Amino acid sequence: MSKLNILFKEAKKNKKKIFIGFVTSGDPNYKSSKEIMKEMTKSCQIIEAGQSFSTSTSDSPIIMEANDRAINSGMNMKKTFKLIKEVKRETKTNTCFVIMTYLNPVKIFGLKKFVNQCNFVGIDGVIIVDSNLNSPEEKILINGLSKNKIGYVKIISPTNDDEFIKQSIKNCHDSWLYITSYYGLTGSKNVNINNVKAMIKRVRKYSKDIPVAVGFGVKTPSQVKQVSKYADGVICGSTIVNKVAQGHKKRLKGKKLATFVSSYVKKLSKGIRK
């Protein structure tokens, strides 16, 4: 069983929900980003570290700007592995790390090398936004990752048909199914609870036990709470990245920026325990 499997299983047993925080890796730069993630380990059970891609086709303007900051500061896949490795070593945290990215950076890094590095660094899961369910790349990744007990997350959204959902559940391995709460871009609207309920119902037709986590538009502790009533996990993304941007604009750096961001993340995460 993967670490993510165990995490969700334990939570279920204890009727608890998982808080997942997304942050762009290397935003605004390597050093500050490392401090931010280190602080975030204190309130997130899972950290999604976004590895930027300049031509991303699915991010909100907030995350697009974070991508630009990270890329301009020289971030790349290799450095993201290094960063997470250092965070893990320096915090000795139990928090799971998931890399969220696009297929091009992975492909250019090398599919196999990517899997190996994940294994070596101790990455717990991978989300590749634009990986096609039927593509050969997807097969290679699923194979490689599950051999190493690393989770592979798939995203579904309200307009996807049942066929797509079924296939996504199939491609999901040792992790959770990522449900977007609405049709649109990350962070562009507020979470849609009706959608969430309906989506989970649809998922449950095909799988009784796959963990589901919900993201897109979850921006306040009370929204976190609301979502956590139905989902196994709650994902906050743009709202955290926005906080990084705010701190960056105030010229906060390193530890100070990290505290600024993580105190906000902590508030969000408390929604789950209320």
Place this chain on the structure above:
Amino acid sequence: MSKLNILFKEAKKNKKKIFIGFVTSGDPNYKSSKEIMKEMTKSCQIIEAGQSFSTSTSDSPIIMEANDRAINSGMNMKKTFKLIKEVKRETKTNTCFVIMTYLNPVKIFGLKKFVNQCNFVGIDGVIIVDSNLNSPEEKILINGLSKNKIGYVKIISPTNDDEFIKQSIKNCHDSWLYITSYYGLTGSKNVNINNVKAMIKRVRKYSKDIPVAVGFGVKTPSQVKQVSKYADGVICGSTIVNKVAQGHKKRLKGKKLATFVSSYVKKLSKGIRK
């Protein structure tokens, strides 16, 4: 017999040549132009008064500019008649007056009214640059003018064929045939004596006695002299108009401008008597 007929006949008998000075009527304005013409009567046996047309199709830039000055000062056909009438009255001169213009101003003034005015003012001849040899307007003018013993001048140039020359001689009435010394615009080159000789020879094939006067490019007393060896009359135009422009640029006005111009005209006219 017209006054022009008599002038050329007498000159021939006395083996003398006629000096013809062209000046734009109303250039730079009515008053100064009147003074210029008054002074010019002292050295010109014939004054060609150019009535401006804004869209003239055959004048050199020098005369185009004079046209603009005259039109902008408010000159028109009616005022030209008045101007010449006043010059004649105030100088009691023997000099002949010829109006040179384009067909549009004459047509708009009225062909018949034009003939009547010429008669009333005592105009001795008319040149209409763009009057077509075969046009009904030409017929009306020839008829009207010759009834009143007013001369009608036609222009020919080196590239016209014999048919055209024959017809031009026919349409010439009580006046002279105007030979351009070269193919081009007034004042744009220097007189071409070989052309002059050849042209006169061609004319003589069809008429033993029609007076011929030569213009285009006659700019110095010695050129006047040269041309006068072959032609019955010599026409200076652009070079005189250029003098008006020079005086005007020096801000000379009225009598002063007139003296400036006419002392130059006098020099030119002496070429004929040398």
Place this chain on the structure above:
Amino acid sequence: MKIPPFKEINPPTKDGFWINKKTKERFGGQYISPLLVPNLKRVEKGFFKAIKDKKFMTELNEELLSFIGVNTPVHFSPELTKLAGGEKKIGKIYLKRTDLHTNHSHKPVSAYSSCKLAKYLGFKKILTETGAFQNGRAVASACAALGLDLDIYVGAKDAKKLAINKDISALHGANIIEVHDSTKSLLPAMAAALRAFQSEPDSMYVVGSVAGPMPYPLLVRTFASVIGRITKKQFKDLVGKDPSTIFCVCGGGSNMLSIQYPYLRTKNTKLYAVESAGKGLKTGKHGATIGGGGKMGILLGMQSKVLLAGENIAESFTEASGLDFSSIGPEVAYLQSIGRIKFLTATDLEAKKTFMMMARKVGLICAIEACYVIHAAIKEIRKIGKPKQNHLIHLCGAGEPNVAQMMEHMKKNK
């Protein structure tokens, strides 16, 4: 596609006049200095020789089809039909898409043909005039293609205006000469070109419209009529009969005769011309020779209707530089005088509104000149108000040169 051959169906007299038998008015002729007579004779003789020369005409027609692309579409316009009141009320409106030519107007047809004639006759250089460089550009392109030198005469005031077609003329290698006489606009530029023609025996003058001394009005409309000859065939193929009406804009009259000429003897086809009423006929600031009460006059070697200012030619005012001309071609003036062509007007503002309508509702960027005719045509078609009619509007040019002026209009009218 073969270009239907030319047939002379409205010949002038031997002396080059179209004569209104009732009023005795004579239109056309050759009112020029004797120095120009041989040049014009050379062009006239050459022209009549060329149009009888099978090899010349075959080559010319092939090049018009390929290089200029004269086989442009005639098509039904659902949008304009709807705008005019719908098919049940007014029949159908069709467009002839002359905007799709190389150089984007009707001018290239006569420009290329005239330059081809010049080459055929052994001339080495072309002289022409232009107002807004529509004709300048068309002739420049033809001269580049045919290897002829070119002097373009343009009024100094016009030359100062920013104009994409001016730059394009320069890119084609044309020599641009500014004219500082008189109003420094199109009329003195035409006069200057004619004067240059008188000085340069190895150059041929090319006129931008159906104006000037004979043989030019005849030559230009004969060459330009390729457009109408093709249109007549296209329209018959498409609709099954000739159009009920044909609407064209009229500056000098070349785009009008280019399409209307082959219909002059087509009894059931009513012909319309639209002039620019500028800021309004009553303001005196317009370019409407007929609509503004032009009189018979003689200018630029021809006798025709003219807007006069005393004994001189009046300045015309319109925001459509292609219509900024104080006279009209003699054959057009004749056809108007005998009642064959009915004249209408549209103001500058109406044309600009029509430009926006065409951009927004039809998806076309039309030459502003064409917008006068579209506006007036829709108004007149509504007035006719009969079903089963087939109306044809000549979309005589594309609107790239008008973009700056229209952006200003759009900003002002937000």
Place this chain on the structure above:
Amino acid sequence: MKIPPFKEINPPTKDGFWINKKTKERFGGQYISPLLVPNLKRVEKGFFKAIKDKKFMTELNEELLSFIGVNTPVHFSPELTKLAGGEKKIGKIYLKRTDLHTNHSHKPVSAYSSCKLAKYLGFKKILTETGAFQNGRAVASACAALGLDLDIYVGAKDAKKLAINKDISALHGANIIEVHDSTKSLLPAMAAALRAFQSEPDSMYVVGSVAGPMPYPLLVRTFASVIGRITKKQFKDLVGKDPSTIFCVCGGGSNMLSIQYPYLRTKNTKLYAVESAGKGLKTGKHGATIGGGGKMGILLGMQSKVLLAGENIAESFTEASGLDFSSIGPEVAYLQSIGRIKFLTATDLEAKKTFMMMARKVGLICAIEACYVIHAAIKEIRKIGKPKQNHLIHLCGAGEPNVAQMMEHMKKNK
């Protein structure tokens, strides 16, 4: 004139890949967020339904012939033939005159067809991206004609450049949205349009080239191939056989496939693509995906050859804004990889010199994009150096948008 029907002769796999059997490289696919999957499915299903719908296709073809004017000439170019060495040495060079379309390039064909499809499928609004507003203008014109709303995404850097086609897009009523991400140029604008597609279920995305996720590469080349289908017939009619070579410029590949697609299985016709070598391949400042050593990558929903900068997409550099793209369409990349299409390059300077040559010697103002292909074609044709060949060059656009840049070049090189 009837448009020859479309035949699928280079189908991708069911999953939307063109696969090189030797190298196992896969081109195309649909690499997009799951949120986009239903939108693309709707377009894909609709597209296959539409191209089998006789009424839709008949109407579309009629409108392409009339509104866009796709029946443009193919003609012999004596000047280029001479320049390349003369008929005895190299055979004959022909031009396909796509510059004569409404909106003056090949883009309007697929733009209009795509918008027509959108309307057929019940979409109310179009989303598209543009670099230099060639595609923006083409889509804006189509949307105006079809009554659809339009958002055009353009990089903030590109939007600042003066561009007549930008103004024309605005005149057509398009809503222009500036994109401030990344390089603020075409790539992020495409990504932004794709993202908007993900947010607006009632809008349809229209791509400006044969790129993007499936079905776009297929859809665009199928629609665009109207140009080649007509050309194939025209060329046979004119010359009696298929061309020996066809030369096209390649930014994304739409003008290339538009004409070369119907020849993919024509054994005796060699196909060439010309990329922009910018300031020179060695300088790194270029837009040559193949010539500059592009690698397989995944971007904008497709797998294809890409110029990479680490794990990201490299910026391309060229003075031809239509070629400023760091990738090429997947089908084009596939055809290159199997050796069906040979790639060449020309530098910006060579293109500008060719622009001047075309203006001066041929009389045409060509899109700067077309000048790369003309330069490289003449060089290659000289190299081939065989008589009795019939070479075809795709003149894919008119050069009005390049006039300002060329005037500067002319002044500098006086």
